[in-house]
Amino acid sequence: MTASLKNVLALDTATEALSVALQFGDQLVGHYEVAPRLHAQKILPLIDSVLAQAGLRIADIDAFVFGRGPGAFTGVRTAVAVVQGLAFSHDKPVLGVSTLLAMAEGARRQHGVTQVLTAIDARMGEIYAAAYRHDGKEWQLVLPEAVMAPAQLKFAEAGDWFACGTGWQAHGEQLRAGVRAHLQLEPGEGRLPDARDMLALALPALARGEGLPADQALPVYLRDQVADKPKPKA
Numbered sequence: 001m002t003a004s005l006k007n008v009l010a011l012d013t014a015t016e017a018l019s020v021a022l023q024f025g026d027q028l029v030g031h032y033e034v035a036p037r038l039h040a041q042k043i044l045p046l047i048d049s050v051l052a053q054a055g056l057r058i059a060d061i062d063a064f065v066f067g068r069g070p071g072a073f074t075g076v077r078t079a080v081a082v083v084q085g086l087a088f089s090h091d092k093p094v095l096g097v098s099t100l101l102a103m104a105e106g107a108r109r110q111h112g113v114t115q116v117l118t119a120i121d122a123r124m125g126e127i128y129a130a131a132y133r134h135d136g137k138e139w140q141l142v143l144p145e146a147v148m149a150p151a152q153l154k155f156a157e158a159g160d161w162f163a164c165g166t167g168w169q170a171h172g173e174q175l176r177a178g179v180r181a182h183l184q185l186e187p188g189e190g191r192l193p194d195a196r197d198m199l200a201l202a203l204p205a206l207a208r209g210e211g212l213p214a215d216q217a218l219p220v221y222l223r224d225q226v227a228d229k230p231k232p233k234a
Contacts, residue, residue: 093211
């Protein structure tokens with residue numbers, strides 16, 4: 001990390017998970033919990049708690065990282081609003097990270113896998129899905145982020161693929177029907193994004209100067225009809 005970016009705060013509220021992570025110098029502190037519908041209530045106190053653990057104030061943060069989606073509309077919007085407010089008031093750069101890519105990074109951190117097929121249960125009978133391959137230096141996108149019905153997933157790639165995310169637990173049978181690849185399904189209730197992994201992905205980009213002004217902290221919803229509801233007739 002460059003000397004000018006020694007303190008970086010990341011947060012994510014895009015799914016049922018709520019997480020905050022802080023890189024300060026060579027140290028990392030953070031918090032992760034599954035807290036459905038409590039993100040807006042808990043996120044600011046949680047940021048204060050993590051800063052207190054590091055002995056820092058919000059003014060000491062050099063850049064802000066956020067989960068840009070896809071995910072729940074309200075959750076993604078919460079992260080964007082919080083980061084914009086904090087970064088704008090202190091004139092600091094921001095960087096959004098894909099929630100699906102963060103899940104792939106988390107799987108690599110915990111399981112050492114390098115080919116990951118991620119799927120988040122998007123409700124309404126749909127999933128958010130993407131696939132990534134790590135080349136030893138960075139992640140390459142193999143299947144672009146998309147929202148779809150589980151039966152619409154079509155995936156045929158060589159090698160072993162690690163399948164993770166709540167979409168696999170909710171729609172596993174339908175998803176596997178469209179996959180023509182050797183699949184290892186992560187056990188448990190389904191992986192959700194973690195701000196720690198967003199930090200790991202964002203730090204190299206921030207060091208390259210890829211941070212953006214606060215007003216360019218933009219969400220990625222994928223499901224346009226949620227963000228743009230039809231207006232009532234006059």
